[in-house]
Amino acid sequence: MARVDVKNVSLSFGAYRALNDVSISFADGGFYALLGPSGSGKTTLLRMIAGFEYPDEGSILIGGEAVESVPVDKRRIGMVFQNYAIFPNMSVAENVAFGLRVRGEKGAGVEKAVSDALDLVQLGHLAKRRPHQLSGGQRQRVALARAIVTKPRVLLLDEPLSALDKGLRKDMQIELKRIQREVGVTTIFVTHDQDEALSISDRIGILKDGAIVQEGAPEEIYDRPRSEFAATFLGEANIIEGTAEGGRLTLENGVSIPLPQEAARSSGHLRCAIRPERVHVVPGGLASVNLSQAGTLTGIVRHKLFSGSLSTYSIDCDGRQFQAIVPRTGEDDIRMGSPVEVTWKKEDLIILA
Numbered sequence: 463m464a465r466v467d468v469k470n471v472s473l474s475f476g477a478y479r480a481l482n483d484v485s486i487s488f489a490d491g492g493f494y495a496l497l498g499p500s501g502s503g504k505t506t507l508l509r510m511i512a513g514f515e516y517p518d519e520g521s522i523l524i525g526g527e528a529v530e531s532v533p534v535d536k537r538r539i540g541m542v543f544q545n546y547a548i549f550p551n552m553s554v555a556e557n558v559a560f561g562l563r564v565r566g567e568k569g570a571g572v573e574k575a576v577s578d579a580l581d582l583v584q585l586g587h588l589a590k591r592r593p594h595q596l597s598g599g600q601r602q603r604v605a606l607a608r609a610i611v612t613k614p615r616v617l618l619l620d621e622p623l624s625a626l627d628k629g630l631r632k633d634m635q636i637e638l639k640r641i642q643r644e645v646g647v648t649t650i651f652v653t654h655d656q657d658e659a660l661s662i663s664d665r666i667g668i669l670k671d672g673a674i675v676q677e678g679a680p681e682e683i684y685d686r687p688r689s690e691f692a693a694t695f696l697g698e699a700n701i702i703e704g705t706a707e708g709g710r711l712t713l714e715n716g717v718s719i720p721l722p723q724e725a726a727r728s729s730g731h732l733r734c735a736i737r738p739e740r741v742h743v744v745p746g747g748l749a750s751v752n753l754s755q756a757g758t759l760t761g762i763v764r765h766k767l768f769s770g771s772l773s774t775y776s777i778d779c780d781g782r783q784f785q786a787i788v789p790r791t792g793e794d795d796i797r798m799g800s801p802v803e804v805t806w807k808k809e810d811l812i813i814l815a
Contacts, residue, residue, distance in 0.1 A: 463490050463491055463615060463646055463647055463648055464490055464524050464525030464526075464615035464616060464648060465487065465488065465489055465490045465523075465524075465525060465526070465648065466487070466488040466511060466522070466523070466524055466616055466648060466650070467487045467488075467521075467522070467523040468484055468485060468486050468487070468507070468510075468511070468520070468521075468522055469485050469520055469521045469522070469523070470483050470484070470485055470519065470520040470521070471483070471484045471485070471507075471510065471517045471519065471520035471521070471522065472484070472517060472518050472519040472520055473506060473510065473515060473516075473517050473518050474518055479672050480503050480506045480672055481503045481506055481507060481510070481517070481672045481673075482503075482671070482672040482673050483519075483520070483673070484503070484507060484520070484669075484672070484673060484674055485520075485674070486667050486674055486677055488616075488648055488650055489648070490648055491646050491647070491648055492648060492649070492664045492665060493639070493642050493649045493651075493662065493663050493664045493665075494648075494649065494650045494651070494663055494664065494665050494666070494667065495650075495651055495652075495653055495658075495659035495662075495663035495665075495666045495667070496508060496650065496651070496652045496653075496666075496667050496669060497653060497654070497656065497659045497666055497667065497668050497669070497695070497696065498654070498668055498669035498670055498675075498695070499654065499670070499695070500654070501671075502669040502670050502671065502672070503669050503671075503672040503673075504652045504669050505620060505621075505652050506672075507669070508618050508620055508650060508652050509620075510522060511524075511539070511616070511618060511650065512534060512537070512539055512541055512618050513529065513532065513533060513534035513537050513539070514534060516530060516531075517530060524537060524538075524539075524615060524616060525615055537615075537616075538612075538614055538615045538616075539614050539615065539616045539617070539618055540608075540609030540610055540612060540614035540616070540617045540618065540647075541609060541617075541618045541619075541620070542602075542605045542606055542609050542617070542618070542619045542620065542622045543605070543620050543622075544620050544621045544622065544624055544625065545625065546593075546601045546602060546604070546605045546625075547605065548593050548601060548604050548605055548608070549593070550592065550593050550594060551592075552592075552593075553589065553590050553591065553592060554580070554585060554588050554589050554590070554591050554592075554593075554596070554604050555576050555580065555589040555590065557593070557604055557608055558576045558579055558580060558604065558607045558608045558611050559572055559573075559575075559576045559611070560608060561608060561611060561612045562575060562576070562611060562612060565612070575611050576589075576607075576611060577589075578611075579607040579608075579610055579611040580607055582607065582610070582641060582644065582645070583603040583604075583606055583607045583637070583641060584603070584637075585600060585603050585604065585607065588600065597630075598625060598626050598627075598630065599626060599630045599633065599634055602622060602623070602625075602626065602634060603634075603637070605622070606622070606638070606641065610641070610645055610647065614647060615647070615648065616647065616648045616649075616650065617642070617645075617647045617648065617649045617650070618649075618650055618651070619638075619649065619650070619651035619652065620651075620652050621651075621652055621653055621654070622638070622651065623635065623638075623653075623655075623658065624653075624654075624655070631658075635658060635661055635662050638662060639662045651663075656695070656696050656697060659680065659696070660680045660684065660696070660697075663680060664679070665677065665678060665679055665680070666678065666679075666680055666683055666696070668683065668691075668692055668695060668696060670691055670695075675688075675689060675691055675692050676688050676689065676692045683696055684696055684697055684737075685812075686812060687699075687735065687812060687814070688814070688815050689814055689815050690733060690735065690814050693735040693812060693814060694735075697737065698737065698738050698785055698787075699735040699736065699737055699738075699812075700735065700736045700737075700738065700741070700784050700785055701733065701734070701735055701814075702719075702733075702734050702735075702736070702782070703731065703732065703733040703734065704731075704732065705730065705731060705732070706721060706725065706728040706729055706730060706731075706732040707729050709721050709725075709726040709727075711732055711734065715780045717758075717759060717780075719757035719758065719759075719808075719811075720756070720757060720808040721734075721808065721811065721813075722808050722809050722810075722811050722813070723809075724813065725811075725813045728813070732813065733814045734811050734812060734813055734814060735811075735812040735814055736757070736806050736810060736811055736812065737810070737812075738774070738785040738786050738787040739787045739788075740806050740807070740810040741784065741785070741786035741787070741788070741804050741805070741806050742786070742788065742804070742805045742806065743763075743775055743777070743786045743788055743796055743802050743803075743804055744802060744803040744804070744805055745796055745800060745801075745802050756805045756806060756807060756808060757805065757806050757807075757808060757811060758803055758804070758805045759779040759780070759782075759784065759803070759804050760779065760780075760801065760802070760803050760804075761777040761778050761779035761780070761784060761801070761802060761803075761804060762777065762778045762799065762800070762801055762802070763775055763776070763777055763796060763797065763798050763799060763800050763802055764776050764777065764778050764783075764798065764799075765798065766796070766797075766798055768790070770790070771789060771790055772787055772788065772789060772790055773787075773788055773789075773790045773796075774786070774787050775787075775788070775796065775802075777802060777804055779804065784804050786804055
């Protein structure tokens with residue numbers, strides 16, 4: 463197990479700048495997600511840590527050792543690819559043993575290591591099967607067992623669950639978290655799935671255009687994103703802007719809403735975000751709303767999406783589309799086309815850089 467430090471790393475492919483002065487650290491034993499849209503640099507960064515790409519500038523340290531010039535097979539990393547990359551002509555046990563055999567290991571020690579790895583991923587009873595006899599989730603577990611059987615210092619996962627259906631993906635998220643905790647290996651995984659990153663990682667690094675936009679614990683980034691991109695990429699967010707003065711924000715239509723304490727002394731133009739689940743939808747009057755403590759806009763319900771225990775509303779507030787996600791009640795009197803007020807606590811307003 464080892465800490466990974468990426469320091470001021472840059473990489474270009476011709477005129478294209480894939481990574482631009484990226485610095486991020488992955489603590490020993492942690493579970494990290496690299497999240498971002500296509501082309502953001504997340505897979506390039508993972509491949510660079512693995513040794514498949516080499517930086518033009520900067521350094522990468524694994525366990526305190528600089529590895530920029532160290533080849534893949536000497537870095538002691540395990541990697542699981544999106545397409546599993548398991549050998550169809552080998553049994554499950556032979557696939558898992560492959561890395562050990564390549565290193566020249568033989569005998570009972572290999573059999574014991576393979577058995578332990580398969581038991582860890584709960585596939586010991588399928589050791590003799592061939593890949594075509596396995597489900598997608600089972601093949602993914604074989605790939606994971608093959609990666610951890612060599613006892614790597616770092617485990618790298620490149621969108622390992624993207625080929626699975628929704629139900630199986632959820633199950634594998636739980637299993638992946640369990641296995642990582644039992645092994646204790648530093649794990650870095652690439653994903654484009656925000657829910658997946660929030661669910662199973664200890665920390666998240668969000669990338670955009672080859673740079674780290676924000677890094678931190680999932681709760682921290684979700685509750686306090688530093689930019690509009692982070693706010694809208696990791697979850698949904700309503701964006702509002704206006705002129706700040708005297709602890710309030712005046713919007714273009716003249717509506718004034720209170721700012722949270724952290725922005726009470728702000729002045730000038732300000733952009734803010736509010737999560738849809740923090741928004742309350744109030745039919746009728748404003749009798750229950752304290753205007754000094756709550757942000758309030760009036761609007762018309764344009765769309766309603768029912769999803770079991772929740773209802774999602776799209777509300778036209780003077781030309782601004784506002785999203786609200788609220789618990790569904792038995793007496794739902796909010797209908798499409800009806801006038802409503804949308805309100806939120808001023809402390810839930812997120813100030814964006």
